Amino acid sequence: MNILEKIAAHKKQEVAISKEEVPVESLELLPHYHRKCLSLRENLQKVQPGIITEFKRRSPSHPEINLTADVEKITAAYEAAGASGISVLTDEEFFGGSLDDLALARETVKLPLLRKDFVVDEYQIIEAKAMGADVILLIAAMLKPSEIRQFSALAKKLGLEVLLEVHNEEELKNNLFDTVDLIGVNNRNLKTFEVDLQFSKDLAEKIPGEYLKVSESGISDTAAIRELQKYGFQGFLIGGNFMKTEDPGKSAAEFIKELI
Numbered sequence: 574m575n576i577l578e579k580i581a582a583h584k585k586q587e588v589a590i591s592k593e594e595v596p597v598e599s600l601e602l603l604p605h606y607h608r609k610c611l612s613l614r615e616n617l618q619k620v621q622p623g624i625i626t627e628f629k630r631r632s633p634s635h636p637e638i639n640l641t642a643d644v645e646k647i648t649a650a651y652e653a654a655g656a657s658g659i660s661v662l663t664d665e666e667f668f669g670g671s672l673d674d675l676a677l678a679r680e681t682v683k684l685p686l687l688r689k690d691f692v693v694d695e696y697q698i699i700e701a702k703a704m705g706a707d708v709i710l711l712i713a714a715m716l717k718p719s720e721i722r723q724f725s726a727l728a729k730k731l732g733l734e735v736l737l738e739v740h741n742e743e744e745l746k747n748n749l750f751d752t753v754d755l756i757g758v759n760n761r762n763l764k765t766f767e768v769d770l771q772f773s774k775d776l777a778e779k780i781p782g783e784y785l786k787v788s789e790s791g792i793s794d795t796a797a798i799r800e801l802q803k804y805g806f807q808g809f810l811i812g813g814n815f816m817k818t819e820d821p822g823k824s825a826a827e828f829i830k831e832l833i
């Protein structure tokens with residue numbers, strides 16, 4: 574089993590337990606479930622380049638990024654730094670995140686929030702809305718096109734935006750549904766952890782113009798952004814480069830100041 578298969582198997586077990594503990598009917602009673610979502614897409618179009626800062630404590634490839642990071646402090650600083658949106662890891666087992674982190678981020682900032690997790694079931698999309706997210710991630714490497722179609726349609730129905738994550742041309746071509754808003758090219762191969770910005774450059778011209786292009790992972794300097802902008806990327810998802818420093822908010826502020 575590769576890491577993605579391991580994560581998917583674990584996620585299915587987790588979701589089965591969550592459904593028992595907090596049924597959909599209970600999620601639908603939570604106040605955020607009825608809130609109007611913010612648009613990450615619009616925010617990324619307003620400020621160029623648009624930076625999506627990520628709150629991430631650890632990952633399978635980097636087990637100790639920032640284990641004691643405080644979500645309120647860092648998301649508040651990300652907002653002040655001029656981020657266009659914030660990605661919050663909610664996977665506990667492999668990334669050390671939680672839904673509580675997402676809920677706390679929601680109480681702290683007014684920016685669009687991406688629930689960063691591994692969606693394998695419609696339940697998680699309803700949960701994302703109920704916990705205050707504005708955007709969900711769908712990872713083409715772990716879902717069938719029929720699932721991407723179904724999950725993205727549900728997200729739209731709930732008013733959420735959909736960021737489709739692809740890593741190669743086949744994943745892209747099979748999933749160009751009109752219920753997808755943003756397409757993210759992950760520069761990290763989630764099966765091997767290899768990172769190369771060339772993945773973004775190679776796929777850029779194959780992404781139809783109606784989708785906002787996001788480049789994800791492995792971005793560590795502003796020169797990379799300048800380069801990727803030439804290929805039409807408008808959004809840049811950056812986690813480790815900020816989170817690994819002592820003051821992620823300050824690092825993000827300096828980075829964004831250099832760009833705008």
Ligand SMILES: O=P(O)(O)OC[C@@H](O)[C@@H](O)c1c[nH]c2ccccc12
Nearest residue numbers: 759789790791792810811812813814
């Ligand atoms: O920390 P980085 O290299 O800047 O990467 C951020 C983000 O792109 C990465 O965390 C990510 C991209 N796609 C994912 C899917 C699941 C979990 C995490 C991710």
